[in-house]
Amino acid sequence: MKSAIPVFLITGFLGSGKTSLLNSLLRQLAGKRVALVLNDFGQIGVDSALVPLQDGILTQELKGGQIFCSCLSGSFVETILRFEAYQPDLVLVEASGLSKPSPLLEIVTWIQNRSLHRFSYRGMICVVDAQRYLPLSKALMTLEEQVVFSDLFILNKTDLVDEATLSQVENALLTLQPQARVIHSTYGEVPVSILDIQADPLRTISVAKEEYQGWGTFGRPSTSIFLPDQATTAIQIEQLLQSIAHRFYRIKGFLPTRPGWQVFVSTVGPQIEIREQACPVKSPSYGLVCIHRADISAKAILADTWHSQTGYTARIITN
Secondary structure (H helix, E strand, O other): OOOOEEEEEEEOOOOOOHHHHHHHHHHHOOOOOEEEEEEEOOOOOOHHHHOOOOOOEEEEEEEOOOOOOHHHHHHHHHHHHHHHHHOOOEEEEEOOOOOOOOOHHHHHHHHHHHOOOOEEEEEEEEEEEOOOHHHHHOOEHHHHHHHHOOOEEEEEOHHHOOHHHHHHHHHHHHHHOOOOEEEEOOOOOOOHHHHOOOOOHHHHHHOOHHHHOOOEOOOOOEEEEEEEOOOOOHHHHHHHHHHHHHHOOEEEEEEEOOOOEEEEEEEEOOEEEEEEEEOOOOOOOOEEEEEEOOOOOHHHHHHHHHHHHHOOOEEEEEO
């Protein structure tokens, strides 16, 4: 009898390094048949443009929510079941950075029962930003929830903190989930052997999901999409980000600049990455996905700052 297809979930807060981890694993899985689910919280799928095309990889995007929510959980289950026809060696799921996995057991049970156990959930890998975990965990319940349901921690960006901070973060993680292992990483680089994990369903059952109702102090984060009405330049975008990035959890996406070129943007709090690059044959959906606290007026911040700096207008699409 053919063994069940293993399913692994990759979680971690916005900007922790999930896509970097995923790319590290995919490079090492070259030659394998991999089914991949990419889950973006906003309406624009950015991560699919950041995962290079590779033979043997079948990719499905799920946008506009998080896979553990009723808005997408049904689509997520159906996507996994459809993968069986592809006969993958394994399934990797990159969950949204805002994923709330308390319904995990219920969803995993649906998948395993409906597939007659032809899929087997092997565990949740949580990517943790060593630099930002401690301050963010005080305000966002989502981080604790991801930690509690995880089977393995990838403590990423270890090069950006000192040993004392690293020890504090590791102790905080193991206090919440003492049965998980911790692997240190920079730039999401890990050995593929980390996939040798097996979730403990009894532990998952023991977590009372009622403890994780709601989103914490500032409520459910919101998403806005920034789209300039005129042609822009990398310098103008960088000036905008320097003024506003610290007010957002995460900003990422692509914008067209001069003919045949586009700019890629990625911010994590005040940390800004921006680079201009040639447009690929298949251009991504353009726009900057801006994820922020629900109690701030992102529309005013984005539009007003852009207009004051450039004299131009922009469309701001809010969820």
